[in-house]
Amino acid sequence: MTGTPPVVHGISGNFFYDLGSDAEVMMNDPAFLRVGTIFKAFQDQGARIAIITAKDKLRRMLGHELDFEQGSAICFSAEKCQLTTRSENGIDDAGQLTDLPPPDVYSGTLSEYVFSAGLTLLDTWSPDILYLSTSDYIQHKHGPGTPTADAFYGMIDHHLLEMQAHDAVIAVTADHGMKAKHDSAGQPNIVYLKPLINELLPSDRFRIILPITDPYVVHHGALGGFATIYLADPADVQPVCHKLSAQKGIELVLEASIACERFSLPPDRVGHIVVTSSTEWVLGHSQQYHDLSTLSEPLRSHGGLSEQRVPFILNYPAPLLVASTTLRNYDIFDAALNHTTD
Numbered sequence: 001m002t003g004t005p006p007v008v009h010g011i012s013g014n015f016f017y018d019l020g021s022d023a024e025v026m027m028n029d030p031a032f033l034r035v036g037t038i039f040k041a042f043q044d045q046g047a048r049i050a051i052i053t054a055k056d057k058l059r060r061m062l063g064h065e066l067d068f069e070q071g072s073a074i075c076f077s078a079e080k081c082q083l084t085t086r087s088e089n090g091i092d093d094a095g096q097l098t099d100l101p102p103p104d105v106y107s108g109t110l111s112e113y114v115f116s117a118g119l120t121l122l123d124t125w126s127p128d129i130l131y132l133s134t135s136d137y138i139q140h141k142h143g144p145g146t147p148t149a150d151a152f153y154g155m156i157d158h159h160l161l162e163m164q165a166h167d168a169v170i171a172v173t174a175d176h177g178m179k180a181k182h183d184s185a186g187q188p189n190i191v192y193l194k195p196l197i198n199e200l201l202p203s204d205r206f207r208i209i210l211p212i213t214d215p216y217v218v219h220h221g222a223l224g225g226f227a228t229i230y231l232a233d234p235a236d237v238q239p240v241c242h243k244l245s246a247q248k249g250i251e252l253v254l255e256a257s258i259a260c261e262r263f264s265l266p267p268d269r270v271g272h273i274v275v276t277s278s279t280e281w282v283l284g285h286s287q288q289y290h291d292l293s294t295l296s297e298p299l300r301s302h303g304g305l306s307e308q309r310v311p312f313i314l315n316y317p318a319p320l321l322v323a324s325t326t327l328r329n330y331d332i333f334d335a336a337l338n339h340t341t342d
């Protein structure tokens with residue numbers, strides 16, 4: 001939504017350690033955003049912007065600085081679609097946009113609502129840009145090729161076809177892939193970082209941050225493939241790196257400066273060490289920290305190198321893009337707006 005990587009826009013995860021306030025906090029406040037959004041820039045030039053996001057946690061970020069008074073911007077979440085107001089969201093009662101019942105936040109219907117309401121707006125409100133952001137609830141629970149996953153993608157296909165019929169330029173991408181993270185018995189493969197580091201250091205000398213942490217834990221239990229570690233004493237960096245590198249299930253252990261360079265992350269929002277897990281594993285804090293009873297299906301998650309590849313799909317040819325091998329998901333705005341040809 002900014003067309004830039006995290007080192008520029010500042011948002012490095014759901015959750016981070018805020019050095020300024022010395023607290024571990026959610027990163028869903030637009031105050032953490034360091035650049036303006038593409039949506040705001042377009043609205044300033046007279047364009048009509050409609051944004052629908054599945055979970056409410058993204059809403060204020062996506063709608064940052066939009067003017068909802070002049071009738072040219074709409075931004076709301078499917079989760080809170082029944083609570084929208086014209087002054088806050090640019091639309092009263094967005095729950096009336098479709099015939100679907102109010103969606104549960106933990107459901108595929110949440111994303112279906114996003115598409116369905118988006119189509120209604122395309123029909124009735126003529127946005128210049130329509131931005132739809134779904135949730136990955138289904139993908140966390142159901143692998144590719146399973147009936148539930150296929151039905152979900154069928155639902156998406158159906159809506160994209162309808163949008164295509166409106167002559168819309170459609171761009172589809174994702175913020176991450178998804179991989180199975182369990183053994184053959186369905187038990188999660190978890191590397192708990194705290195007990196490992198405790199073998200070297202007492203707990204008051206380090207802090208583990210799992211950026212996947214958010215209030216919606218039912219589908220992943222705050223278990224992902226990426227962790228960053230803060231150390232009270234920088235002299236501990238080498239021994240901790242050495243220890244973790246030797247651990248099964250860990251793919252990469254990098255000092256922060258190298259990780260920030262490689263992954264375009266904001267250095268002031270990353271600890272001293274970055275750790276990623278290998279394909280079939282996730283990183284946990286400690287056994288007590290995670291409530292695994294919320295996982296009703298074998299764990300699937302994201303955050304490591306194995307989930308870096310994402311789809312990048314346009315419904316028109318973009319011949320000048322074909323040769324590029326460095327496309328990122330945030331380039332899809334540029335691709336859709338500047339590169340598609342009839």
Ligand SMILES: [Zn+2]
Pocket residue numbers: 136140220302
């Ligand atoms: Zn997820």
